[in-house]
Amino acid sequence: MIYPTRRAVAVMAAGAPVALVAALAAPHLWVIGAAWVLATAGLVLADVWLAPSPRGLRLSLTAPGALGMGAPGEAVVEAAFRGPRSPKLQVALGADARLGVEPARQTLRLGAEGDGRARMRLIPRRRGQAVFERLWARWRGPLGLAWVQRTDTLDQRTAITPDVQGVKDEALRMFTRDAPFGMKAQIDTGEGSDFNALKEFQTGMDLRSIDWKQSARHAKLIGREYRTERNHHVVLAIDSGRLMCSPLGGAPRVDRAINAALLLAFVSLKLGDRVRLFAFDAKPRISSGAAAGAQAFPLLQRLAASIDYTAEETNFTLGLNTLSGQLDRRALVVVFTDFADPTSAELMIENVARLLRTHLVMFVAFRDEELERIVDAAPETPEDVSRAVIAASLLKQRELVVSRLQRLGAWIVEAPAGRLGVELVNSYLAAKRRDLL
Structure with a gap:
């Protein structure tokens, strides 16, 4: 792509007053304006001709394969001219809405060998697979009248995961002998x-x-x-349907479920168990094999990052039956899901009961602290009373569903969002000590 610079526009605009004065003084001199425009256009074309060719530029992008939410990264753009070169050029990197790039445009000065690199800050904004879409580079000709621009279409991806560093830090704290929750998380x-x-x-x-x-x-x-027994199978079944994408404490429920699942995966792999990741909404989305060893954690991390947000209703029958058909031995199945009322939870309970015939099922439930605060708050207006009654009714319905699952034999892990991962790991360790896996 070729287009004029501000200098070219200013040179062309500068000829307008001269042509106007000349035309007023002598009408037959109007051709001066046309000649000025043609001369400026000729200089722009000459500048393009003298500028380095886009074919002689080599561009490359180096970006991390994964980024954690809240942990900015860095991308490096490398540029090198073969043959004639410009002393400097501007580069810009385009990514989708999941990833912010700063600065939007950066000037790159080339060295004596005609190459250079620009570093750009990557800011994760939303979990998922972020795509680098385009890489732009432009440079001016020797006269500074024309921009020569090259656009490369990219299809390079970076997995934006939950706060994995926070997961590892939490796991390491639990692995210490003085764990703050009074339980040794790894005792061989x-x-x-x-x-x-x-x-x-x-x-x-x-x-x-x-x-x-x-x-x-x-x-x-x-x-x-x-x-401690090893080589057990731990299945992390994550519901990514509409209800799980609703916010809880400022973050989507599915993100909090993934954080807790990764913490359990990290601990399970360290203790020698095998971990499988399964995600579903209206249909199964992700189904990994059983991974073993600490070196498998980055793979599970990338798979978890690919669990997308959706507005579809969860199909528990299709999802959990598909999972059950893939399991050829007894396993610990950890189900991360949510429900709105007992009616919508009926199919979920039916399919969890089917899993319980062969497997140990842990049902992870989020404590809705917002509803609890509404119930506990002192009412000041009639609207406050109505809200408290509705919130109490929702909490009561939730307790009924949890009680049914407990009677069926499922382990219930219910905790505030901030402690969900810790409580889940403690329940997993308790099941191992009791030889239930």
């Missing part, structure tokens, strides 16, 4: 059901671990040491 020995070794009984060990036959043989108390 002493917390499982697989026999590991015999050791001399020490204060603090469970009395039930004493091996009386070995104690009699050695004339001292000998205890059995157990280790």
Whole structure:
């Protein structure tokens, strides 16, 4: 693309007063204006001719494969001329609405070899797969009268994930011996059901671990040491339908579910279990294989980032039956979903009950603190009373659904959004200690 610079426009505009004065003084001199315009246009074309060719420019973009929400990143644009070159050029990077790019345009000065690089700040705005759509570069000719612009169409993607660094920090805090919630999140020995070794009984060990036959043989108390079982299957089933995309505490429910799911995935992989990610709304969207080892966490992170927001109603029958058909052994199925009333939850309960015949199901429920605040607030107007009555009715209906799930045998993990991940991990560890997986 070629277009005039401000200097060219100013030069052409400067000829207008001269042509006007000449035409007023001698009408036959009107051709001066036309000659000025033609001369300026000729200079612009000459500037284009002398400018470096767009074909001689090589552009490349280096961007991170994944970014976490709230954690800006950096993209590097590299430019290099082959043959004649311009001393500087301007570059701009275009991305979709999920990703902001700052600055919008940056001037790049080329070195002696005709190459240079520009660094641009990437600001994640919305979770999902962000697409870099276009890369622009433009430079002026030696006369400064014309811009020569090149536009490259891109299809480079960056996964915008939840706050993964926050997930890892939370997991590492839980893995320490002085965890703030009073529970050791990783204990390889002493917390499982697989026999590991015999050791001399020490204060603090469970009395039930004493091996009386070995104690009699050695004339001292000998205890059995157990280790945590490994290689269990943990399935993270995330509902991404309309209700899960509604906000809770300033963030969509599905984002909070993904944060909690990634925290559980991180801990499960560290403890040697296999983790599978499954997402569904009106139909199944994502179904990964069972991943093992800490090195599999980035894969789960990228898959979680691809769970998009949707306005479709959730089809529990299709989603959970598809998941059930993919599981060939007993697993811990963690269901992240939400419901509006007992009627809409009926199909969900029916399909969760079908899963419970073979698998251990943890149902993750968000405590709606906004409704609780409305119920607890002192009413000041009749409208406040109406709101409190409606909120209390919604909470009562929610409790009925949760109670039905508990009677069916599902584990209920209900917590405020900020503590959901921690409570979920604690429930997972409790299930492992009780050998329910």
